[in-house]
Amino acid sequence: MTNLMNAVGFYHALPLSNPDSFLDLSVPVPEVTGHDLLVEVRAISVNPVDTKQRLVEPKIENQPRILGFDASGIVKKVGPNCTLFAPGDSVFYAGDVTRPGSNSHYQLVDERIVGKKPTQATFAEAAAMPLTSLTAYEALFERLAISKNKLENKGKSILIIAASGGVGSIATQLAKHVGLTVIGTASRPETVKWTKDHGTDIVLNHHQPLQPQLKKYGYDQVSFILCLNNTDAYWETMASMIAPQGKICSIVENESPLELGKLKSKSATFVWEFMFTKAMYQTPDLLSQHDILTTISQLLDQGVIQTTLSETIHPISAATMRQAHRKIESGQMIGKLVLENY
Ligand SMILES: NC(=O)c1ccc[n+]([C@@H]2O[C@H](COP(=O)([O-])OP(=O)(O)OC[C@H]3O[C@@H](n4cnc5c(N)ncnc54)[C@H](OP(=O)(O)O)[C@@H]3O)[C@@H](O)[C@H]2O)c1
Structure with a gap:
């Protein structure tokens, strides 16, 4: 050398x-x-x-x-x-x-x-x-504290915003593996197919309002949300779609202050995931x-x-x-x- x-x-x-x-x-x-x-x-x-x-x-x-x-x-x-x-x-x-x-x-x-x-x-x-797996794994099992026991996840669902991207493609597979119903967002025929192939049960188009689309599948709210795109833009939607006592995790930095008060009546949790935290600190x-x-x-x-x-x-x-x-x-x-x- x-x-x-x-x-x-x-x-x-x-x-x-x-x-x-x-x-x-x-x-x-x-x-x-x-x-x-x-x-x-x-x-x-x-x-x-x-x-x-x-x-x-x-x-x-x-x-x-x-x-x-x-x-x-x-x-x-x-x-x-x-x-x-x-x-x-x-x-x-x-x-x-x-x-x-x-x-x-x-x-x-x-x-x-x-x-x-x-x-x-x-x-x-x-x-x-590595980067996407560490992010998805830490988000799901450390920040959102999702159980790895399928029986405990029976009847629980997760909304993954940007499901066909790098992080979404592995987060979908891990969430499916532990028995969650996976609702992913994708907007193009090729990304819809990709995310379905990786385990998404329901695909919503993120260029249309998400909640009315989800209602058509018989769901009003979701147990967990993993936000892998514009946190500011999805904040209202996430606050509205999260179930009482549910948990939201985002990996994308916000540009404006987030109104945490919107989660109060539901006692919902919001948590960040940053893959570099452990090494950085x-x-x-x-x-x-x-x-x-x-x-x-x-x-x-x-x-x-x-x-x-x-x-x-x-x-x-x-x-x-x-x-x-x-x-x-x-x-x-x-x-x-x-x-x-x-
Ligand atoms: N905190 C951390 O540790 C951490 C770690 C990794 C990544 N990140 C951040 O997380 C974000 C996602 O990373 P990634 O690697 O998964 O990104 P990526 O692979 O570039 O994501 C691409 C996907 O985003 C979707 N997308 C585009 N516009 C969207 C919109 N308006 N709403 C929802 N989805 C949309 C696209 O779906 P369609 O083509 O179907 O529209 C596309 O499949 C980035 O901002 C990245 O910097 C943070």
């Missing part, structure tokens, strides 16, 4: 039409310390967090900003405090938004937020999963992300859930990164987009 590696990064926040918005770079391979693994990255996925972070001007302009928060690859070196992985292991992970990301040939990642790659999945299929349950990825890996290998990969682009370069960001920014993603190999 030389001490330089290929990476895709940038020095300034620029529109995608500017060729400097992403650059093919050669940067030093980092050294492992502590709990870090040095991973040779084989495939990466692009998420809306990448497009949002790309628009933030990097703080240190003489060092490139390297994004990328979904990867699969092979462990090359382990830090002195590592106990979970060894060189040669195939892994998948989302990583930490406060550190350099996975858009580089080699990357450091804390082993406590890494899982073993599912053996039945290709590197591309595995790279599609080094919470005591940091290792739970290793456990969640281990569970996801097993569920994929057992065929209980399927990869949400919908498209793979080769190779990983500044040009293909711009192509991927354009696609994510369209807001019309179906499942997950992966870039593979340098």
